[in-house]
Amino acid sequence: MDIFIQQLINGLVLGSIYALVALGYTMVYGILELINFAHGEVTMIGAMVALAVIGAIAGSALDLPGLLVVLAGVLVAIPACMLLGFTIEKVAYRPLRRAPRLAPLITAIGVSIVLQNSAMLIWGRQYVSFPPLIPQNSHEILGAHITDLQIFIILLSTLIMAGLWLLVQQSTLGRAMRATAQSKEVAALMGVNVDRVISATFLIGSALAAIAGVMVSAYYGLAHYYMGFMLGLKAFSAAVLGGIGNIAGAMLGGLLLGVIEALGAGYIGDLTGGFLGSHYQDVFAFFVLILVLVFRPSGLLGERVASRA
Amino acid sequence: MLDLLRRPRTRSQARAALILLAVLLALLPFLTEAALGRSWVRVLDFALLYVILALGLNIVVGYAGLLDLGYVAFYALGAYLYAWLASPHFGLHLPFWAVLPLGAALAGVFGVLLGAPTLRLRGDYLAIVTLGFGEIIRIFMNNLNAPVNITNGPQGINLIDPVHVAGLSFGKTQQVLGLTLSSAHFYYYLFLAFTLATIFIAYRLQDSRIGRAWVAIREDEVAAAAMGIDTRNVKLLAFAMGALFGGLAGGLFAAFQGFISPESFNLWESILILCMIVLGGMGHIPGVILGALLLTVLPEALRYLGDWQRLVLGEVLVEPTDLRMLLFGAALVLMMIYRPEGLIPSRQRKREFHAEDGVLEQEQASLYDTRT
Amino acid sequence: MLTVVGVSKRFGGITALQEVSLEVRAGEIYGLIGPNGAGKTTLFNCMTGLYGVSSGEILLAGERVHNQKPHRIVQRGFARTFQNIRLFANMSALDNVRVGRHVRTRAGVLGAVLRDRRTRAEEADNRRRAQALLDFVGLGNKARTLAGHLAYGEQRRLEIARALATEPRLLALDEPVAGMNPAERQQMRELFLRLRSQGLTLLLIEHDVKLVMGLCDRVAVLDYGRKIAEGSPSEVRQNPAVIAAYLGGDAA
Numbered sequence: 001m002d003i004f005i006q007q008l009i010n011g012l013v014l015g016s017i018y019a020l021v022a023l024g025y026t027m028v029y030g031i032l033e034l035i036n037f038a039h040g041e042v043t044m045i046g047a048m049v050a051l052a053v054i055g056a057i058a059g060s061a062l063d064l065p066g067l068l069v070v071l072a073g074v075l076v077a078i079p080a081c082m083l084l085g086f087t088i089e090k091v092a093y094r095p096l097r098r099a100p101r102l103a104p105l106i107t108a109i110g111v112s113i114v115l116q117n118s119a120m121l122i123w124g125r126q127y128v129s130f131p132p133l134i135p136q137n138s139h140e141i142l143g144a145h146i147t148d149l150q151i152f153i154i155l156l157s158t159l160i161m162a163g164l165w166l167l168v169q170q171s172t173l174g175r176a177m178r179a180t181a182q183s184k185e186v187a188a189l190m191g192v193n194v195d196r197v198i199s200a201t202f203l204i205g206s207a208l209a210a211i212a213g214v215m216v217s218a219y220y221g222l223a224h225y226y227m228g229f230m231l232g233l234k235a236f237s238a239a240v241l242g243g244i245g246n247i248a249g250a251m252l253g254g255l256l257l258g259v260i261e262a263l264g265a266g267y268i269g270d271l272t273g274g275f276l277g278s279h280y281q282d283v284f285a286f287f288v289l290i291l292v293l294v295f296r297p298s299g300l301l302g303e304r305v306a307s308r309a
Numbered sequence: 310m311l312d313l314l315r316r317p318r319t320r321s322q323a324r325a326a327l328i329l330l331a332v333l334l335a336l337l338p339f340l341t342e343a344a345l346g347r348s349w350v351r352v353l354d355f356a357l358l359y360v361i362l363a364l365g366l367n368i369v370v371g372y373a374g375l376l377d378l379g380y381v382a383f384y385a386l387g388a389y390l391y392a393w394l395a396s397p398h399f400g401l402h403l404p405f406w407a408v409l410p411l412g413a414a415l416a417g418v419f420g421v422l423l424g425a426p427t428l429r430l431r432g433d434y435l436a437i438v439t440l441g442f443g444e445i446i447r448i449f450m451n452n453l454n455a456p457v458n459i460t461n462g463p464q465g466i467n468l469i470d471p472v473h474v475a476g477l478s479f480g481k482t483q484q485v486l487g488l489t490l491s492s493a494h495f496y497y498y499l500f501l502a503f504t505l506a507t508i509f510i511a512y513r514l515q516d517s518r519i520g521r522a523w524v525a526i527r528e529d530e531v532a533a534a535a536m537g538i539d540t541r542n543v544k545l546l547a548f549a550m551g552a553l554f555g556g557l558a559g560g561l562f563a564a565f566q567g568f569i570s571p572e573s574f575n576l577w578e579s580i581l582i583l584c585m586i587v588l589g590g591m592g593h594i595p596g597v598i599l600g601a602l603l604l605t606v607l608p609e610a611l612r613y614l615g616d617w618q619r620l621v622l623g624e625v626l627v628e629p630t631d632l633r634m635l636l637f638g639a640a641l642v643l644m645m646i647y648r649p650e651g652l653i654p655s656r657q658r659k660r661e662f663h664a665e666d667g668v669l670e671q672e673q674a675s676l677y678d679t680r681t
Numbered sequence: 682m683l684t685v686v687g688v689s690k691r692f693g694g695i696t697a698l699q700e701v702s703l704e705v706r707a708g709e710i711y712g713l714i715g716p717n718g719a720g721k722t723t724l725f726n727c728m729t730g731l732y733g734v735s736s737g738e739i740l741l742a743g744e745r746v747h748n749q750k751p752h753r754i755v756q757r758g759f760a761r762t763f764q765n766i767r768l769f770a771n772m773s774a775l776d777n778v779r780v781g782r783h784v785r786t787r788a789g790v791l792g793a794v795l796r797d798r799r800t801r802a803e804e805a806d807n808r809r810r811a812q813a814l815l816d817f818v819g820l821g822n823k824a825r826t827l828a829g830h831l832a833y834g835e836q837r838r839l840e841i842a843r844a845l846a847t848e849p850r851l852l853a854l855d856e857p858v859a860g861m862n863p864a865e866r867q868q869m870r871e872l873f874l875r876l877r878s879q880g881l882t883l884l885l886i887e888h889d890v891k892l893v894m895g896l897c898d899r900v901a902v903l904d905y906g907r908k909i910a911e912g913s914p915s916e917v918r919q920n921p922a923v924i925a926a927y928l929g930g931d932a933a
Contacts (some may be wrong), residue, residue: 084444095646102376105433106587107645109378109580113638121631229576234446236437279452286441293434294426510794517793518786518804525769525780532767535729537755537784538846550790 002143007266008259013150013219015258016157020212021235022242022250023164024205030181030245031201031287032097037108038088040232041115042081042206045212047223048119050077051128058131066133070218071081077210084115085206086199094195103156112229119133119225134218153215161251168247173200181245231284234261237289243302338497343368347376349609350493354565356605357500358558363585364511364594370583371592372520373547374527376430376436379443383552385450385574386419387412387559392466394570405472406412416556424548429508430539443579450571465570472499472564480567496565503561507554511594516548523547524592584637587644590651599653608633608655615634682851682882683706683728685761688737688747690720690727695716697723698906700737705851710832710873710883712897712914714890716926719903721879721886722764725855729761730754741851756784760849764856770829774820777828778811781846812841818872826917834865841872852876852882858892870896894918902926 020214021043028036057069064072092111096104137148168174171182179187180197188194216231217223234257242253294301338350362384369377376561390412394403427438454462471480471492479495480487522543525533534540581604589600614629644651683705690698698720705711715721726732728739730751740746746754769777786807792800792821813819818838823831828839836883837857845851854873858866864890873896875881887893892915901911904926910917919921 022412028368033433035437092642092646099645099649101432101646102374103649105376105436106583107642109583110638110641110645113577114642115638117635117638121627121635210672233441237441240437248580263679276452277618278466280448283445283448286445290427290438293430293438297434354777513794513796514790517800518783518788519790521772521776521780522783524772525783528769528771529767531731532763532769532863533780534751535731535755535761535763535767535844536779536781537752539752546790617905663909 002180003266004142004263005142008041008264009146009150011259011262012255013210013258014262015238015255016154017212017215017240017254018231018258019161019251019254020157020208020215020236022233022239022254023161023247024180024209025034025232025236026242026244026247026250027177027201027205029239030247031095031177031184031198032092032104033101034104035103035108035236036093036135037204037232038092038115038295039205039209040228040230041112041119042085042088042228043209043213043216043231043235044119044223044225044228045084045115046077046081046206046210047217047227048128048213048225050074050210050214051077051130051217051223052123053077054131055128058133066135068230069133074211075212077214078207079212080220081206081210082203085202085209089199094198112232116225116228123225125225128217130217130221130223149218150288153219156211157215159164160211164204164208167204173197177201187254209268209292229282234285237292240299241292243299246301247298249299249301256300257285257288260288263298333446334501342494347491347493350497352606352609354493354496354500356602357497357504358562359566359582359585359601359605359635360504361500361507361554361558361561362582362625363589363597364507365551366582367551367586367592367594367597368511368514368554369547369551370525370586371597372515372523372527373542373544374432374523375547376432377439377548378436378576378583379423379439379441379446380551380555380582381574381576381579382443382446383416383420383555384559384562385446385571386416387556387576388563388569389450389460389559390415390556391468391560391563395470395564396466396574397468398466399463402470403559405470405564409557410528412555412560413556414495416559417553420549420552421545424545428548429546440576440579443574443576447574447576450574460519463571464571465568467568469563469567469569471567472496474499479564496561500521500561500565503557508594508598515594519543519546539618581637584641586651587641588652590653591652593653595652596653600651604637611636682742682885684738684740685724685728685739686738688724688727688739689735690723690732696906698727701903701906702737702906703901703911705882705884706899707850707882708877708880709898710877710885710896712815712893712900713884713886713903714893714900715903717749717888720906721903722855723906724903725761725853725886727755729759729853751833752784754781755847755849758848758850760844760847760851761853762837762844762855762857764859766833766836766840768828768836768840768843771901772828772829773825774809774831775808775824777797777839777843777844778814779807781843782807782811784847787924811842811846814845817845818842819868823915834861834868837861837869838872845876849881851882851884853886855886856888858886858887858889 011234021039022040024039025036027032028039053076054069054073057064057072088111093104096107134149138145139147168177168237176192176197177200179190179192180194184194187197216227234252238253238257239250240253241257242249244250260283261281264284268276268280315387325393338353341349360382366377368378369375378553391408393399394401394408394411397407423439423442427435430438430611450460452458452462460466472495473553477483477485479499480492482489482491493582522533522538525536526543527539530540559656585600585604586597586605587600589598590596608630611633614632618624618627685701685703687700687702688698689696689700701720701724713721727734727747730746730749730753733748737747739743739815741754741757741759744757746757746759769780772780785904786803788800788803791856812821812824814825818841820835820839820842822873823835828836831839841854841857861869871891873885877883885893885897897914899912900914900917902909903918904915909922909926910920912920
């Protein structure tokens, strides 16, 4: 089996999930200049809600086809997360829109703690496993394996990202979002309802997070109240890598980070002569984050931000 | 109480207050043991440890306005260095007075190493990078047990030497001057000494050339640079000073606990310390002390909630320890929305958070923007 | 005192300054005028180290100061104020000025903690000088007031006191009388003359042509990032390019 191709495939799959979550960070940052620390937890809630629904249907007398059950889970998780994202913005961030910058960031951390611990109280500390509803057909390409699920994750996230791109570039809402990102004041003067645009941004981001949450739990076969933290940090790193505030950047950054991580984990043992092993996988995202911020804070696709001093 | 000391009406009143405070602090572990039991003396010890940590982080967050979410990494470095140099793990048993400064210095050096490349970042990016740094340190602590066993992985390091002073081991219960003192009592006095020293240093720093430079940077970094402050170095200094106290507290923790593992140094610990500062009032020493005391004692008191549930409901519905973080998170959100200046804020910070729009916009535009 | 040689500054594709050269002589009051967006503040920021230059040189008393960090330039004796007042709003007036003394004092962490005799002497000296500077600009009785609570004109004067605390040879003032009433302007004018009589060189960016013309020894005019004239106020006033670009449109 070709390790390189295999890790590349694994990386792309993970990367498309990161990209979906990164989009949520980048859109909010683009408009509010706020690191929505709680976004990773919204993803976790998406996975947990979907699993609860899936578990309930799978455990009931209904004998539905597996994929339909999963679909039902996703369809409940999406509105749940949208409601959650909408509420978070309204309750926790909106009152602080004019406060010094540290205040909303600290609030965001608080929200994320609340979500994580609520999830722990509701679903417990143990891992929740994803029922075996999805067929695990595997195909062989170039000496590596790829499963139906992996193909599906890549295709679906590509589709979603294309749709989002169209939405932002073509629709009225997209135009309003871009105008608000440029300047809230000017956009408001031009008749854009800034509050609504911000709410819409949170709604879209949360919907993407819900889908990503289900994908990640289906991919690993489990979910956990703590999963959102790491996932969120990695997605944020991906957004920074691509250039925060830049939608195409989040997509590129997500895919790249996934690949870097997978290849890194695959080869770190060889590179360090066995000193460090694949359990250092989680470190890569942080190194990427720190390196990007130090050497090119604007990210790969971001423009150099001119000084406003 | 500290406010009382700072605004004495007459000199003799101030002296009386000081003596009263000293007696109270000296008797506190005995009073606590008598009233609440010995386990609460340990809680006292932890409260003091957290006061040191919170005052250290307050230099970074409160004075210089740099949000550091990886503070616990410095705590971990101090603790691990202590464990390496004073436990059977490497067979080294250096005395605590040699190890503690080394741990503080190591943490300080790491503070500079982390700060040097990252301090030119804007405030919120800095927060995420420091958070990443904290996680990297933890991941390494968790995994550096093979092929060479440096940290002993998730199991952590055990049998760390207790503090010895003049032939007296702080690790066991002993008779001193006719009094029976437990390990918790010994450490109480040791920690109290370090805490008082930390408070003293924090006050001295605040009212000094360096302290004013920190606040100037927090207020307006561009203007601070234009007034001749080397903003990079002065921020680095804040980072290093904060880290130093983190490392010191880490060493004390290792000696006190006798056992450390990566679990003690996760992100939530950083956030807990941040909560203490935010709750009490950023940048205000009495506020930070109060925050640290409250947030160590309250969760302990929460444990009684379990007994209460059993009594009233016949079963424990919600584990009180599980509620702890939930309440902290909610407190952070509520504090930021309704009382961002903290419970007992400095007058200065209060105005900052409730500033008029004009001043605020100017501050926002300047405070966290870096020059390219 | 200050020599600017062929300085250009580009932001991305926009050229904000093009080959600007000028010389400020020791002991004079030098005015820099020009319409909005002419590049005055950009030049200012290049001189004081907030921006790097794209090309050209800036020398302070013969020493290179371009592309240096702001604090180094302050150390060499070049202080500034800001067009949109940038005080440390939540510090007292006295503390603002004390921060200005940062570069002329030395106490570090050890000094702060130990508060040895040297540090105590330094702090006492710092406090005394800061109070003297507040007295000098007429804010002696506002030492404990928060900078953010001062009236607008007082804030302008406090900024000058803070800049003076760095012991500059050259003080650059960015639109110091903007938004002031005639009485306040007169006060400021007197302050500038007093500063000059104490041997300070002043560089003045102004919008108020009348003030500049009446106060400055020499004047340079910027327009679209170029220097279009330099000389005594009366020479400049008669320069056709200046009349066309600036005086003709704005202040005639």
